[in-house]
Amino acid sequence: MVTLGFVDTRMNLSEHVQQLRQRYRELEEEIARPQFYSQPLHAQEVLKEHARIGELVRVGEEWEKCRKQLREMDELVRTAEDPELRQLADQEKERLQRQERELSRKLLLGLLPPDPNEGRNTIVEIRAGTGGEEASLFAADLYRMYSRYAERKGWRKEVLSHSPSELGGFKEVIFLLSGPDAYQRMQYESGVHRVQRIPVTESQGRIHTSTATVAVLPEAQEVDVVLKxxxxxxxxxxxxxxxxxxxxxxxxxxxxxxxxxxxxxxxxxxxxxxxxxxxxxxxxxxxxxxxxxxxxSQKYAQARRQQIGTGDRHEKIRTYNFPQNRVTDHRLRLTLYDLATVLDGDLEPLLDALAEKEAQERIAEILKENR
Known part of the structure; x- marks a missing residue:
């Protein structure tokens, strides 16, 4: 997994932690009011924010405690006369620095505006691209890959529409995935997927290149989109x-x-x-x-729109190369030599790395805004 480099955000974060505490107190006061539950929808939103802010306050307190201990270790490293004690203090200082970096990262991510699609189910559309019947067979492979990934995650799958091809592939298949963080994980799959292999229809053993497109959409509720x-x-x-x-x-x-x-x-x-x-x-x-x-989203800066690839149909995001047993994600420049495992639904290494890349880019945005 990609790791974040250290960024000195202590002054800004101290102010944010105080603001989080103040907001948490305000929410507690609101929840304690007798008429709080008279508006169920509003109460639900407040309780959700209360839980989120409460977790951030806890992380902020850990971060402040870590900073205090780090200052103490720094002082001990500078003043200790015993070489063994100084060495132990120096090792503890390194551990605390790693802990502070991770806590800073959690705080920064928590300070970003929540994703409006958080918690939504997702609709996945897979369509055969260039490559004729082989593209349809590849589309079926992607469908099986996502189906197995959904099984690993314990999500429910419902096929909404499909158009089979003559050899058992899919010209198009549309399905719904329901479950915790379904959209958060699947959103990174939007784009063009490319396969390189010898098709079953190839008689001379030549490697062909085919594509399929994947579109990942958050499921809309009736209140989101009113159809007249x-x-x-x-x-x-x-x-x-x-x-x-x-x-x-x-x-x-x-x-x-x-x-x-x-x-x-x-x-x-x-x-x-x-x-x-x-x-x-x-x-x-x-x-x-x-x-x-x-x-x-077009109203925002280009950096925000890029978001680990725009998901546009023309953008090639991943290549599945059968002769070399490799999967390459072009957004990460990451290659895994375990194609069968990935096609069997083990997408976590790829999706974890993509989520971490997005986290870095979002953190870079908030740091730039706070300068």
């Missing part, structure tokens, strides 16, 4: 493609056009027209929420 009936054009038609009995014999497929944006969503996985309509609306809301958030 007059802005929707909903059509029903007969489902097509391979499937069980009834797939091609009932008018259950639903296609929704969002007139203001031109977005089109089609769902046909369910035999029930109502269920297909519900799934299509969920996908549409998620896409509209992502569009709105992307437009808002």
């Amino acid at each position: 009936p007059e802005e929707l054009r909903i059509e029903v038609c007969r489902a097509s493609g391979p499937g069980g009995q009834g797939v091609n014999t009932t008018d259950s497929a639903v296609q929704i056009l969002h007139i203001p944006t031109g977005m089109i969503v089609r769902c046909q996985d369910e035999r029930s027209q109502i269920k297909n309509r519900e799934k299509a609306l969920r996908i549409l809301r998620a896409r509209l929420l992502q569009k709105r958030q992307q437009e808002e």
Whole structure:
């Protein structure tokens, strides 16, 4: 994992710790009021902030205690006459410096504005890119990889829509992941994924390069995106493609056009027209929420927009090379020679490193603003 270098933020952090204590006292006073629970939604938000600020206050107190001990060790290193005692004090000083760096990092991250998508479920869209049938097979490999990762995390998976290819791959597959930190972890997967291998359709043993795109969207609630009936054009038609009995014999497929944006969503996985309509609306809301958030993010500085890669479809984020048994994440310049393990859903080394990289960039932003 990438580690943070030391940054001297002690003066600024001291002021922030005092502000955190003051805010925590204010929240405690508000919670103690008799009418606090008369507004359940507001109370829920206050309790959530109270828990978050309380944890930061605890970290801040640890940081202050660490600083005090560090000053004491520094003094002992300078004044101790016994060489053995001075050596022990110097070792303890190094340990305290490492602890102070980690506590400073936690405080800085806690001072950043909370992610508006924190705690949301996520909708993942995988589409075959360049490479014909091989791209569809690669899209299926990515789907299996994320499915196994979801199993490791204990998340619930629900397929919203899929379009299979002739050889068992996916032209497109859209699914929902529900569980703690689902969006926080999966957000780093947006972009173009590239595979290099000998396709099953290749008769001369040549290595081909194919791609698939992955889009990760926070699931939108009805209060996030209001869909007006007059802005929707909903059509029903007969489902097509391979499937069980009834797939091609009932008018259950639903296609929704969002007139203001031109977005089109089609769902046909369910035999029930109502269920297909519900799934299509969920996908549409998620896409509209992502569009709105992307437009808002353009107001910020370029450094914030980059955020470990923009997630744009044209951006190649990772390569899966079968002949060399390697996975390379181009945002990190990190290569792992354990392709089978990654494809089996062990994504933590990659996602941990990406999360740490984002943490460094966000900390650099707040330090720059405080100069």
